[in-house]
Amino acid sequence: MDPWLIAIAVLALIATSLLAGRARQSLRGVARAAGVGPGVDPVPAVAELRERAHRLELDLAADRRDHDLLIESLAQGVLVLDVQLRIVAANAAAHGFLGRPPGGLIGETVIGAFLDLRAETVAQTALAQGSAMGEVRIADVDGPALLVRARRSPAGGLWLVLEDVSELRRLQRIRAEFIDNLSHELRTPLTTVSLLAETLSREADAAGPAIPARMRDRIGKIEIETGHLIQMVNELLDLTRIESGGQLVLVDDVGVGRLAHASMERLRLFAERQGVALVARIDEPVPAVRGDVDRLGQVFINLLHNAVKFSPDGGDVTVTVRRDEDRVVASVADHGVGIPHAAQARVFERFYKVDRARVRGEAGGTGLGLAIARHIVEQHGGTIWVKSDEGAGSTFSFALPISAPAG
Ligand code: ADP
16 A cells, blocks of 8 residues: 555544544533533533523524514504614504504604604603603594503613503593583582572571571581582582693792682681681791692692591691792691591592591582692692591691792
């Protein structure tokens, strides 16, 4: 045999065994990294690892398919945006809401997709603050009303969830119109009945012993109950107006201290009748807040009315107004029945009443007064809250931002 051929064959053999050794060594490295002990043959161990990795990949792909299917079948629209606020993924509902054929949203900007600046504002706010929410009406007045919830995704972009609230808004409009019509219809006859009861009551008083005490008492009750009905109708009207009337025009510079005094005057007679003393603790001068003086007066009246209503005979109600940094804080405190802890979060809901049997004497209210107060305070950019201990009394407070000095 040619000695050259023999030399080449030997060299090839050496090279192969060297490569095989290195490969085995690197396999050993892989196996060690995966926790395979030093005495174990790395070849089958690595093959098994590869098998495991493959199974995991399959599981992952199945999970992803499930996840995509779930998002695709949601009734809510889902959009995934990158950091430049371009749409990188969108489900079928999102395409439907935004009137696009399947896939037609991919690569679009928020403005391009919604044709509405509010959607862009919601997205930008969420990008800056982590999350945001807003309502957008698509294309024209007949397009769907969409509630857009935006949240920053861990990847740095955004997730947008769209909910069609057109039907909800339509029902709310119908409810508001219904209550508005009904209240107007009720108010006229009720006012007449109330005036007649008042006259009757005055005439019964003037007639003295000619009218039996029991009859006078009943006339008095008719007067009180009619007053309640009128109050209920007025509160229902107020609430629907506040809820559907959009933004208030906040033009008055309101002196909250003066307003507190005026509201206390309006309720003094009612408080005297209930045997409750009204006490004012008002820091003067308190800076003005920008607002609607009549509406803010209504907040005081509602809080004072409750405080007196839930106070014992001989009790007192204290109204405090003070400045707290850039806010004016007003409180109405009583030493009445108090509110159980569990109910405190709910008292600002409309129609919520803690316990219908707690009001002494006359019948209770509508459960609307605090809902109205909360709406008004929030429309002024403020907050309202309650602190209460059952049996010891309640303090309702609200804070309003101080208006910036003119000029
Ligand atoms: P209402 O017309 O029934 O007073 P509100 O919305 O003003 O309706 O109040 C809701 C409920 O909260 C009341 O029915 C009452 O149970 C509770 N509440 C409100 N203010 C007080 C208070 N000062 N003390 C105790 N309970 C109160």
